Amino acid sequence: MPKAAVFTMKLEAELRDEFVAATEAVHRPASQVVRELMREFVQRQRAEHDYDAFLSGKVEASRSSMRSGRGLSSDEVDAEFAARRSKAARLA
Numbered sequence: 468m469p470k471a472a473v474f475t476m477k478l479e480a481e482l483r484d485e486f487v488a489a490t491e492a493v494h495r496p497a498s499q500v501v502r503e504l505m506r507e508f509v510q511r512q513r514a515e516h517d518y519d520a521f522l523s524g525k526v527e528a529s530r531s532s533m534r535s536g537r538g539l540s541s542d543e544v545d546a547e548f549a550a551r552r553s554k555a556a557r558l559a
Contacts, residue, residue: 474501486500
């Protein structure tokens, strides 16, 4: 990938020195490590966004189910799964 942009940032001298020393210790250019860190951050943010969207969809589906009368109350769910656990225990 061609490098067409310059990224300038301010940070503490001590952090910069430690970072450069750490990258030199593993024989890798600091800029390469920064690019990898940036890519990982972007991927994490995308994954969090995707999960948040998925979760919001599930919550809205549940709310819609409850509004339409197809949902079960907490007590009904508890009773249903108590019956399932009881049946599974008898089969074991």
